[in-house]
Amino acid sequence: MTHSLTFTLGQQWLHDMWFTKANSTQAAQTDDLFMFILWICIFSFVLLMGAMFYFVARYRRRPGVPTIRSASHNTPLELAWSVGPLLILVPVFFWGFHGYIGKQAAPANAELIRITGEKWQWSAVYSNGASPREYVRGTTDSEIPVLIVPAGRPVKLMLTSKDVIHAFFIPDFRTKIDVDPNRYTSMWFQPLKASPPVLGPDGKQLKDDRGNWLFHDHHVFCAEYCGDNHSEMAAYIRVLEASEFDKMKEMLALPDPNSTPEQLGEFYWGKKFGCRSCHSIDGTKGTGPTWKDLWGRTETFSDGSTLTFDDDVAFANYVRESVLTPQAKIVNGFGPQMNSYQGQIKEAEIQAILAFMKSAKVAPAMAAKNPPASAGAAPPAGGAKPGEKPAEKPAAPGTPPNRPVPPPGGGK
């Protein structure tokens, strides 16, 4: 993109020495102001140092040369160099404030993406509930999510943290914002152009070792110190043409076609039908019973009858009944809160949910969500399911925003 003002204020090469190539509508303002201040600094510095070096050379102490008397005070002169710098700084202040407001106030039609930071990863949820699925291996074998955004359309990020303070920093968009654990903050940007593909010597787009197409993505860094792997807490932003973005966003909302039934079930539980809002898989008591260790459990119902979930057919019939006519049997201690999913859920989806409910005993998704220490303790090959091993395939479709943590040190 052309910075006409930047080019006027400084040579393009001087700009390129200080900055990476920008790709947002607000970046040019920042670059222009930076170059303006840079010229103020160069001018002032050359003036001050020129005077200093000249005086030092001209008035060096030499034997036999008498000293010269001179004034030690000159009010008009001193006033001039007190007020002068102030006058230069006033426009800098207003220019800076103007650009700052431009980076704060997002247009109403902006594409909203919710960002969550936690030690030491970023996760994102698009407005349709979809999450990034592609990960790139970083320089230190860390797994870096690729966040897609549309070109030429405003994007607003709403950010919060699960633990300590982080900061979301996109150098190529020239902006950042702190990400706090006890509130939501926001930032916005409007990307200018789609990220170009990485081309090989033969002019064809390259792929990485996992078979993903390579693009010139924008770096996202965590800029607020957050502990051990602060420097590994990164993301990539890939700008897509707006129409392609819309398609990709919809695609990300669908399950991965290569999923196992359990992964599909987890996707329906977590994303599509939102079962997770009432039914936990980690034993937490919700509006409905937890699915943890469901298989093999004996439940007592409000009418006094009991059922032990150890027979596939009885289990399937019970679950099917509960999904379609939830009030038929209520587990003791819970109220009749659930709505019927009659007409909304397909037979295949019930099958997948059943598979996931049975697997909730071992709770694979929760195992992957554990902190790095315990994940690293598990044997890297045997402990994780195929779909969760990032080295073989992108993350499982239903994986919650927290991506699975790769074994530290790349399994060395």
Next chain:
Amino acid sequence: MASFTGSREHGLTHAHDEHHDVSYLHPKGSILATIWDWMTTIDHKKIGVMYLVAILFMFFLGGVAALIVRLELLSPTAVTHAGTQATLHGQILQGILGEGLNKGNEAYNRVMTLHGIIMVFLVIVPSVPASLGNFLLPLMVGAKDVAFPRLNLLSWYIYLFGSFFAIASLIMGGVDTGWTFYTPYSTTTGNEHGRVVWMVTAAFVLGFSSIFTGLNFVVTVHKLRAPGMGWFDMPLFVWGIYGAAIIQVLATPVIGITLLLLIFERLFNQGIFDPRIGGDPVLFQHFFWFYSHPVVYVMILPGMAIINELIAVHSRKKIFGYRAVAFSTLAIAGISFIVWGHHLFTAEGEVAAAVFSALTFLVAIPSAVKVINWIATLYKGSISLNTPMLYALAFLFLFSIGGLTGIFLGALSVDLHLHDTYFIVAHFHYVMMGGTIIAFIGGIHHWWPKMFGKMYNEWAGRIGWFFVFVGFNTTFIPQFLMGARGMPRRYATYVPEFQIYHVISTVGSWMLAIGFLIHLITFMHSLVAGKRAPANPWGGLTLEWTDAASPPIEHNFHHEPVVTHGPYDYDDVLPPQTAPGEYILPVPLPAGAKAH
């Protein structure tokens, strides 16, 4: 030097009086007795020298930490692949930091934190006031000691006590919070529970040392000035130390309370800063910077104070616009209290950001006035390019860069980009190190003959200066560039496109180390084999040069000095052609009289 040796009527007849007539460095009998004498001394000079030794030792520790940090950053993933790369620095780092990504990163964070905490709390904050300030302030105002000598000794021991907490925390494995202790990270970080509390306690205790020293200086300046010394007859060094002392007294209690709250939260689970128990983490940032921003000026004002003396004495000129420089000291001290919010531009609302941005530009003005006045002082001077003066010129060069790059950070939209990047790191190193530490090293050279009665080797000093100056710029200029290009601070690993800048920066850090090593050897050599220093080797006109021996006697002066001329009235007092060290000092007029 008749005026120094002429006070025979004070009697060499009494053994007791003789005791007070000799240099303060004169040993008191046996070695044990001498050590006991130093440990219990209330002599500001001895306390100043002890501080100097302790601070230089801490500077060495913090410097080694900085070298490790720079070495680690030599390659993007040095620690991770230390074993596999088999490079020399990879192996060294593996030895120091441990193997594997997590361990390496964690160790890096500890070393980085160690560097910050030591350099800020144990070196730069106390550096000039506690060492040179303690030694020189009473001499410069013509007093026998500071106003409260016992309090002075107490603040020295509190400093030692606080350092003990810091070192203890360090021996137990150090902390990884960064020197800013940002919550909730600092209240939740791992099992270093104990160590964080120890380190915060260290900073808390050191604060008291700072308060007592500041209080002592304020009272000394107000009450103990020699007859004839009005406020505007004080050397500008005294003005600078005075301004810093006011900030120390007023701002330090805030950090004391804040750190106390932090300790409370960690030990008793009181929700103050941790959101999980009802606190607000950003509140900590406000508290922290309400102290730490004024303290930036506690760090820089004494550095500026030194520069006044170096420039005046070594260019034999009255400081241009003495009053403007003195008042700008007070202006800086005042405005410094209302600019803390510029550390939170990415964390606060629009109105606050606008207000703090405007105030930040305002605080730049007094600093600019000082720099311009110092350069104007050189005009028609008689400039001697010895080591102290070279350091003063280096200060003007580096501090100008530090100050000017502050404009980028004060401008809001640009700050959103530069905040928490290496641009900031470079900026505050240009101000804190290029400002305060450079002035400090220059000041040590300048007053070395006075403090220890020995001259140092001038050429060795200049060579050391060259390495420090070139090494400093080599280290930190690349950091401006990589910061603007997006390299965040406090990163143990980084993306490969930043490597070239890091490599240059690391090479610069080695040059800096060589420079400081040369200075260390120069000083050692001077203590052992240096030429005896005359009372006034540079031809200064302030009382420590004109009325005190080198090194000063125990009670500083034989008679209470009487100030008969301004601190920089070279043209009035001295014939234009006297060589430095051979000045004929003016005969003191009767008490109260002034020459101007």
